[in-house]
Amino acid sequence: MVDRFLRNEGYFRIFHAANCQEALAICRTDKPDIAILDVMLPDGDGFALLTSIRRFSAMPVLFLSARGEDEDRLLGLGLGADDYMVKPFLPRELVLRLNMILRRVYASPTVEHMPVFGLGNYIVDLEGAEVRSEQGVQALTAKEHALLVKLYRERGRIVTSDALCQAVWGDDYFGYENTLMVHIRRIREKLETNPSSPEHLITVRGLGYKLLVKEG
Template sequence: MHKNTILVVDDDSAIRDVIHVYLRNEGFHVIEAANGTRALEIMEAESVQLIILDVMMPELDGIKACLKIRETSDIPIIMLSAKQEDIDKITGFSTGADDYVSKPFSPLELMARVKAQLRRQNRIARQEPETVIQVNELKIDIVQHQVTLSGREIALTPLEFAILELLASHRGQVFHADKIYERVWKETAGYTDNTVMVHIRNIREKIEEYPREPRYIKTVWGVGYKIEK
């Protein structure tokens, strides 16, 4: 029997019921939520291994909930959507989702996607932490605290290195300026947008050929910063 707990988030109780039955038959423990706000509350209190997350929901929709979850967790997220434009957002606008399934969906296909994501997560968990991160020509040696670009060493301050390491270690995940400040400065975020922005600009000046059109550190307007997968 599986011991994984799956969080199913959908405002349609009939859809939650169907997914719940199929997951339970596969041996999973299932927790349900009717909106993104409740899902975030459950994430604070429960140990969850995967989330099935609907896009269109009241209070807090799936895309906003996914972005919020990604601030603190790399848990696999499979998103459900009945609208093509939402699927475009999921796949093209850095929500951090690992997979999506369009409605109406086959429960058996959804079960296959769930198992595939859990297998992938288990493989990642068994791997040793990365000590060298390679992003195209950019190489970040965490142990040596060294950054090179096309073999040329780049001199970064400790804070700049910490920001770059954070983004590169979570490629595809968007970090708000407040979250970067909390993770790097180890302090509660206050009026930090400008502080982080200045450091991001300095890093870009050092690693980007065209800092105004960055190849590595991307700005997601209104959300934060990321290094793409």
């Protein structure tokens, strides 16, 4: 049903995967622009699948699942998903959400001429959407990238939670405050030695967040 509806809406390059193994093969070889994942799969679950995908790709991901509990939704978003929809769903809403993600990821001017800068023992490469350290390379998801772009542009200054939500979700950002906290935590896990006691991405209680970058 999803395949038929997407083709009617103009999506023409659609791949099917019946399990995690097939999905990983498709993501590696065909490199789709976006992935729609279920949580419950024959040979695993969508959360583990997303973790595997994130080891080699920052492609946007939307979860479409019957599991609608808050902990499942927050887990999916925390692992780097761009959105989480619960079944039953309106096919038109699915297309609208997919289009919003694709416009944000692939049509955003913020991906051009992005800097590379250091944060302690970490190198943040906004052009390549990754964080490098002695432990290896970690890809930034689309939302993590958008948040870091906004924070870097306002480095040293407080960026309100509303401003960060708007940078990621656009004008229709109300209700995403808790989701923002999940993404901030995931960013800290990638660029802080101790994410529970951050040195670079600081919380300013009651206001928002501040990125501390040593210039020069």
